Amino acid sequence: MKFKELGLSENILKAIYDLGYNEATYIQNACIPIILNNRDILGQSQTGTGKTAAFGLPLIEKIKKSEGKRKPQALVLSPTRELSLQVSNELRKFSKYIEGIKVVTIYGGTSFQEQIKNIKQGCEIIVGCPGRVLDHLEKKTLKLDECNLLVLDEADEMLNMGFREDIEKIIEFIPETRQTLLFSATMPQAIKDIASNYQKDPLFIKNPETKLTGSTITQLGYEVAQKDKEKVLIQALEIRKPKMAMIFCNTKKMVDDLCAQLVSLNYPASAIHGDMKQEARTKVMERFKKGQINYLICTDVASRGIDVNNMDMVINYDLPQENEYYVHRIGRCGRAGKQGVAITLFNPKEKRIINDLEKITKSKINIEDLPTKEMIDKVIFEQIISDLKESLNIKTDKKINKLVLDLIKNENLDVNELLLALINKHYSKNTIEVVQAPIKLNSLKSKTRKKVSIKISVGSKDKVEVNHIVCAISEATGLNSKDIGKIKIFNTYSIAEIPEDIKNQIIKKLNKTTIKNKKIEVSLEKAKKSKRQR
């Protein structure tokens, strides 16, 4: 459904348009009109389903222009500082065309003074973590006596973090006439208790779990080392020749890099990501639908508004960060009875995730061996021959035919030899490379949580990102990514935290490896006195 039909006003619709959202998600469709109608909601929906806008848009709609002193009219509680900041930013984006809406974010770990100053200056919306919000309420540096809308976002997460009591205390500070919206990915008893204690006749809204429709999607998986992914992608494109394919990466940067790489190899590819203006996205989509671009490279978020569903191939270049995304991604091919292929690339460490994906989709992902030289050659020659055969249908010119045949006769050429030379010439243009399966290594295991820092001789000037470092470490050592600590990228080098007990083995293995095709040098970084958090 379009946002236009949900009862939102023009200024908000304009902001949504700027964000590039085309259609409302299920939870947005279901919630927005109900919230506007003042009813409480108990919403259950997985991450990534658009809950922020589901409550955020009607929340903005309900804020009244303050007359006199500006006091908070809405409070959003969220489990972490990051999420609070994220929600605040979204709310600011939603309200960019409306004057007189200020959002103040409140979280622990920083000074009270700045927050108190911001609250005192007056604001309409508070977003924050329960602990610090309660602190302010108890110190009376925050008053919620005119707050008439409370949102508990990611409620199950807040309870997991032990915020139940804080939340209950906070609610006591808010007038009973308020509207209360509660969102949670899961519905344990504790959430139901909060709902029944603090909500008034809430409407329960549940996002339907996505299921794979039909069985016209062939799911394939290739186990491949990170550094070989691009070659395996090209194998898939060259061997299967999809007319419309979507290639999913997890970050904008990856999308841009991969797109630049494919374009430089003359592949008709284009990127779509959240930073692009609506107009630019629409243009790319039109070219894709017309077949002027065959490969669309995108992130999950950017793909959400895209309304092309008859893809013949979906490629998971990166494994989806949420299992649920896998279903969204591959569900875009194999619709309307069309045959679709979903190809997933994964590295040896990610094998377990493939099993999880099979479980949630209740279907099989066939792990195939990477094609051998013989297999690749066979496919390429078949393609050349079939191209030539197709050319037999082209109407030929008698005069030219005579010329050619005369030439062959006069020069005494062998037609068979000519044909083979022609085919070989085509073959020499082949861009498919053979890729070796990743080596199974004896994984290093750590028994300590103690970390030391190492210095790696590549940095942002080598276009290295955090995920490159993580992949390189786990590929070289077999180390679980949860054993890798903080990673910081500097211009010419990077610093990574690794387990103390196996530091020497790790450094030794890393010194034999490459990142972004560059041989790296790795050494122990001397510990500096930490100034943080006294």
Ligand code: ADP
């Ligand atoms: P949740 O809170 O359910 O995990 P979010 O509200 O954080 O989900 O939304 C996930 C992502 O989807 C965000 O980047 C958001 O900008 C984007 N998004 C939300 N609604 C839409 C929509 N209707 N169309 C396109 N993208 C959307």
Ligand code: MG
């Ligand atoms: Mg959320």
